[in-house]
Amino acid sequence: MKLAWFLASLLLAMAVPVMASGQAGMVTGDAVAQSLTGSAGDAARGRAIIVDRQKGFCLLCHSGPFNEEPLQGNLAPSLAGAGSRWTEGQLRLRLMDNKRINPESIMPAYHRIEGLNRVGPVWRDKPILTAAEIEDVLAFLIGLQGERAP
């Protein structure tokens, strides 16, 4: 069953571009190879977004090598070593819309605005992270090479 979902989402992923806020990123296989902004992001800004509990709120679910952050979740895998587990393109698609990889995922689609229910007026028609913010987070995650989960 899960295999069927995976194959179906993979087929879908190959054909349809991910679009949000005027930015397009072409999906190839399970990755978006090209930068959404045309340039590399800023890893320091990316780290700040990850630990910000209003912006990226990644640590609500994930843990990671952020020793100054005491309250980290355990609903999802540690971010430690993310850059050695995935390619840049794979991480980009997982950030933009992880449900294209796994439709049952609890991870929010950080760069998709379609197909959502009852989004509050403040957040309506806006992705959680902009294209530039996605690239910043990505730049930081790629740098997490081979670190062990705390």
Next chain:
Amino acid sequence: MKRIILALLACASVAGAEERRSGLLDMRPEAQAMQRDDSMNPGMLWVLDGEALWGRKPTPATQSCADCHGDAAVSMRDVAARYPAFDIARGAAIDLAGRIIQCRETRQGAAPLAREGQELLALTSFVAHQSRGSPIAPPDDAGMRAARAQGREIFMTRLGQLDLSCAQCHDDHAGQRLAGSIIPQGHPTGYPIYRLEWQGVGSLQRRLRGCMVGVRAEPFAYGSAEFMAIEAYLMGRARGMVLETPAIRP
């Protein structure tokens, strides 16, 4: 393929067999002690306010709750354990607070009580307190079965910019940690609750609105059919669990 489906079914039945657990047990021992000791439980202040309101006429020309219902310890015993109930006049489910509002308007002819206002929270706390220690026993009529089905539908629907359903956290990931906090199973065993975060007593609908805003969804309105349905579903899901009002929660 068949093997995968069988394996998934086996996982599902194991998850379903897990014991239901009140959020009380997930709190620090000091907070649990605060709930269990009436002299330390701040929710008891609302219960006492409610007791005073129970005996007071809203206007001199009308009757108090006690004038009709008498001693609440007798007449209101286990009533909260059976709410929400189907209201024939409205043809819809109504929760305990909604029934008090309705009684106030139609029987006492007094100004309606505001949802989440102190008077309504106090009266609801007092009435619900008369069921403390009793098992939740939702009515099984057709109207309430329909309301519970609607509530279940909402519970399973992904909402908001974060695209999360109630079930994804409170069924699938209960017991795990969202940031530092244990995700409770989400059983409404102690409402109205004194929430440390609120520094006051609030209703289940206020708590539900908090979660909805948390996933960046537009919350349902207080007293809406959607909230009545979710309340009905949650009480059905908690059938047989013991009421704790006034509960303390973080």
